Amino acid sequence: MSSSLSPSRLATYATCPRLYDYRHVQDVNTPDRTELYLTQGTIYHETIEDVCDATSRDDDPGVIYDRAMRIFDAKWDEHSTPDDYKSLAHQEYQRVENRTAVESFFEPDGGDGIEHARRSLATECWVECDVDGRALHGKADNVVRTDEGLHIFDYKRNTRGVLSSGTAEYLGAHLDGEAHEPKRVRNAFQTATYIEGVKNEPFYEDGMEVRFSFYGLLNHTSFESTPDGYDVSARGWSRETTEIYDEHYDTIWALIRHAHDGITAETYAPEPFELIHDEACADCDYREMCADRLSPEVRQ
Incomplete structure (x- = not known):
């Protein structure tokens, strides 16, 4: 089996290969948040x-x-x-x-x-898979038994910005270097890892339907002042990405291969540089020390 990587590490590389280098290879400390x-x-x-x-x-x-x-x-x-x-x-x-x-x-x-x-079968369930020679691993928050099979849930504060049927087209644009969508790409990596990984668990049976959803516990919140203080309401919401995974399978696995191969080959030059510079550098913890950002003339 090849080096096993998590969706989080793959997503860091998708954000910027140099960011992955600083954070996970060189282990450079960043300011406390x-x-x-x-x-x-x-x-x-x-x-x-x-x-x-x-x-x-x-x-x-x-x-x-x-x-x-x-x-x-x-x-x-x-x-x-x-x-x-x-x-x-x-x-x-x-x-x-x-x-x-x-x-x-x-x-x-x-x-x-x-x-x-x-209906919970397993919580904090460690899963692993190897597809096309790329090994992945992750920890699923909850695996629930359904009448048709299994439904995996990843619990989040909210699902704003999470991959949806309306934004799935951006996955291909990211792959082609025409857009920078690391957050949605990360959602795709998570979906792939958990759907394929749970198939190696002992409770999976051949032919089972496997679904995956992000669940935002604080997806809808409101605040109202009262004479005694305030009232807070909150409601959760599920964002399923199973169909997106099925429909964009080839693109998602091309993205996984690109990030996985880049990491294992230790290829950390940020490409496409202009797009990453415009979209990622401003929020990067390492921007003040990054030679790629500070010396763009070197790339001419």
Whole structure:
């Protein structure tokens, strides 16, 4: 098997090969960034994981809901610290917002999380695959049993900007060097890795339908002031990319081969340079030290 790579590493290379070099090969340190949303992600991921692992197929929805709320409160106390926030009021607002999202997800009367928990086969499921000599690996948040087969979920804060049927055409443009779409390319890498990887798991049976979706727990939020403070509402939403994977299979695997082969061959020159320079350099943590950006005349 060839070197096994994650969707995240492939996506870093798709953003800029030199970025991959600095971050993963040379291991250059970057300035500290806020841990706020990373911590919140840990909280709702661990909440869902623990609820699913503790839930049986015939558990009452109310029991699942109460379990979720207890676990969320414990996870928030474990991971959230005032240092992550601008003020105690900011921390409290974020607690209420995230707790509301978990409440909505595990709402006893129709919340998607009830069936996600009841039908969960594996959480934080490590998967591996090797397609056309390119080995991939990743960790699926939840693998759910459906009547037709398996549905893999990747839980996110929201699905804004996630690959959709309306933006899938940009995958080909990225491959051809006509557009720079690393975030959507990353979504394609994740879809491919999890769909193909889960087929190597012991619970997969030949002929099973395998689906993959990103699920945004805070996809729709609203805030309303009240005499006593404020009310926060949140609702989750699923963005399935299974059909996109089927329809753009050749393009997605061409993108995977390009990134995978570039990494394994240690090819880190940013190409197409002009496009990467215009689209990626401004947000890069390494822009002040990058010779490719600072000395474009060298490329003439």
